[in-house]
Amino acid sequence: MLPKGSITILQASMVLIMAIGLDNHVTIIPLLLHTANKDSWISVILVLPLCLLWTLLPYWIAKKTRQTNILSWLRTHAHPALALLLLVPFLSFFLTNAFVTFKEVIVWTRTSYLPETPILVTALSLLALCVYSAMKGIRSIAICAGVLLPAVWVLGYFVMSANFQFKRYALLFPLFTNRFSSIASCMMYAAGSFIEIFILVLIQHHIRGKFKWYHLMILVLIISGLTIGPLAGSIASFGYKSAQIRYPTFEQWRLVRIGDYVSHLDFLSIYQWLAGAFIRISLMLYLIADLLKSKSERSRKYTIAIVAGILLLLVAIPMINDMVYLRIVRWYYIGAFAIILFSSLWLLLTVVWTARKKGAGA
Amino acid sequence: MNPIRIVGIASAALATLSLTGCWDSSDIEKNRYVSAIAFDYADHRHTMFAQMLDFSYVAKQEKGKSESPPVTYVGKGVGATVNMAANHLYQTAQQKTLWSHITSIVVTEAALKEGVQGFEDAYDRFYDTRFSQWIYGTRDNIETLFTTPDLFNMSSISTILHEPISNYKQRSWIKPIRWLHFFADILEPGKTVVLPTLSVNQSQWKKNREAEPKLQVSGAFLISGKTVKGWLSNDQLIGLRWMNPGTERTPLPIMDGGRVIGVLSLGSPKVKMRETFVKGLPRYRIKLSVKGNIVEMNDAATEQEMKRLAKSLIRKEIRETFLHAVALKADIYQLDYSTYVHHYDRWKRIEKQGNVHLTKDSLESIDVDIKLMHSGMLRTYVLE
Structure with a gap:
């Protein structure tokens, strides 16, 4: 039986490329550079095979549970307490996730191109859009992602090639000048971002058609490419200075120059960044409401509105300035890595164990 | 139509319309665009120079070229740090000053010896400045340097200060360097940065029998590990x-x-x-x-x-x-x-x-x- 869902695998992939892509294209890069500087790009490459291997875990989980709602499956096939064990960490993860994205895009808007516009205006405009699309559901988010992604992609290649004139890839070397511990932390942060594709398991019941093992692997490859590209680009452009730069990816946009007459094209990055943030925040709002499995459509909308209110409050309070935020981000990636890795492990064990028990009983 | 819906649409329209720029918009004709800046240091005080050019000489005009020589303004601000010097400049700038269209940065020997950190941080931290600009050193007076004209009545925007590439291609001696490469190389252990220096040549060109000064690359500072090792002339290089x-x-x-x-x-x-x-x-x-x-x-x-x-x-x-x-x-x-x-x-x-x-x-x-x-x-x- 083919799982019945409202979005296709391609659509789900595009949502994830947009949502995770923003995070590992933008948010994580200053952290990686700060941790291992020139060794950061090789750390990402080193961790990639491990992440590819790990994709088999979510794949087996989805396969054994036949892409039904994972929480309902846990309640009926295993134990309701286990559903809670999955629910609570992921709820907090998604909330922090949405906050990190939201805070970053709003503070960036403030520091880079709208220094005089009140934060409340930029925050409310973006959040209103996200709330609206989250309320409309996963299908609407997926369609938006499909419309927004191609232009984001094209612009990404544009900035990469326009900057070849400034890049000196010799600056990527020498390798391994950092301590092993910083390379290891760098690997963990990067993995924490890549294995976010575990979200697929949480939305598996919305996906039409079975996903194959290579779907997940291709997805991880694409997502890791999104990190390695601007990471290596930043080192090739700015060398060791990359680690000092607050927005290394955006700084590359600001370099773009074609001949004597074309420059200042960084406004195009606003589209990329806002498109990514929009999909990511919408998805997180949607997932929180979906996990809580609100009884009626009305209470689902209320959940989204309340979570959005919390986000707005968190972004607006002055206690969390950008310096505090950067410390939060470090812990966020450690947390993400731990939660996802741990959950994928015990979930797989549970799934395998239940299947065996059932097999023995039958 | 449902009243909630009407309120929703109205507030969405209000938010998007207001975003188009009450706060950060400014009239182009009132902005003052800086085309080059320079950093100097003396007696524990940083000096910042700003060169502004008349854009009507840059744009192509229907009537043909102007008869009068182009106008160049050079402002000078002094302060305890680079940022304070820039703020000192605002005092007399009359309108909003924009730094986003700088094409070149000149640093005096004194400022280099005081340490690149002195001007690097303020420039990079500011949101309006970019990293792809040219950087030069100099041992000359900045005000003379910034008011040295191009040939004919062309705008200074086409001098080697702003556009060094075509000149370098015809006579490759010391390679011009961009801000981002300068600072990337300074941080590379064991690397020596060759920073070309600009000076004014008073005698090589005559304009209708009168000597007219022209910009030239006269040599280079050698910098490594953030310290200036010294200066070598064109001949020595x-x-x-x-x-x-x-x-x-x-x-x-x-x-x-x-x-x-x-x-x-x-x-x-x-x-x-x-x-x-x-x-x-x-x-x-x-x-x-x-x-x-x-x-x-x-x-x-x-x-x-x-x-x-x-x-x-x-x-x-x-x-x-x-x-x-x-x-x-x-x-x-x-x-x-x-x-x-x-x-x-x-x-x-x-x-x-x-x-x-x-x-x-x-x-x-x-x-x-x-x-x-x-x-x-x-x-x-x-x-x-």
């Missing part, structure tokens, strides 16, 4: 052009004894470096190949003879500049950096032992190969 892969064409007079027998125009050097270690310290062997053609011949000489003389001249020039730099304890050909990249462990050991990385004996040999492509519009001159 004569060998640098052979070691820079960016060199497109550069002239070489072929001397035999005291006589010039011809001139070669050479370019696209390919440099290979090999290091061997003697008692833990590196010795470098340079292998160089250049391409070019004959541009002038005054005397009979075979191609073989020209090449032989040219090779030994290039070797001599490379070594000469190398020794000038070593006298300043500077490593102009990035020999030490080559060890840092290719033999990181050995480099670290030398660093740990506190040894001097480079001496005048470090450059063991230079091997030059020349490929002559053609002899211009004339055949090589052969005496029967």
